[in-house]
Amino acid sequence: MAGSVLGEGDAETGAVLAECGEGGGEADHPWRPPVGGRIAGLAHDVVHGLDITVALPPRLPLPRATALLGLISGCSLRFFGARLDGVRLRVTDADWGYGEGPDLVEARAQVLLLLAYGRRVPPGLLAGPAAARFTA
Numbered sequence: 001m002a003g004s005v006l007g008e009g010d011a012e013t014g015a016v017l018a019e020c021g022e023g024g025g026e027a028d029h030p031w032r033p034p035v036g037g038r039i040a041g042l043a044h045d046v047v048h049g050l051d052i053t054v055a056l057p058p059r060l061p062l063p064r065a066t067a068l069l070g071l072i073s074g075c076s077l078r079f080f081g082a083r084l085d086g087v088r089l090r091v092t093d094a095d096w097g098y099g100e101g102p103d104l105v106e107a108r109a110q111v112l113l114l115l116a117y118g119r120r121v122p123p124g125l126l127a128g129p130a131a132a133r134f135t136a
Contacts, residue, residue, distance in 0.1 A: 040076065043068045047117040050110055054121055058110055065109035066094045072116045080118040087130050089115065103130035
């Protein structure tokens, strides 16, 4: 399974992420992401949108969701309080996975993005033996 897939298969997503990367696309605003630079700030903004729309059909384009999932690291998981110890995540709508744990959790990419940012999700959006651990 893929790790980082920045912009893979979607030139527009790659361009957006490249522009948000360090050294490009300067925005005149005093707020700075606490970790990960501008791309992490973009991911943070996307996740807040998903907080509101999680129960709706998928709206985040799949290449963008997997690109942001590709940025997940131990540092970002710790910062957002995502406790994924012993868990292996697997996306059901793309070729992406994270973790080595024995407990599998499967879902659409945008739903697993919420888990990576420390969120719990409504029942029925996750599958696998550890799904209940992440359900609100």
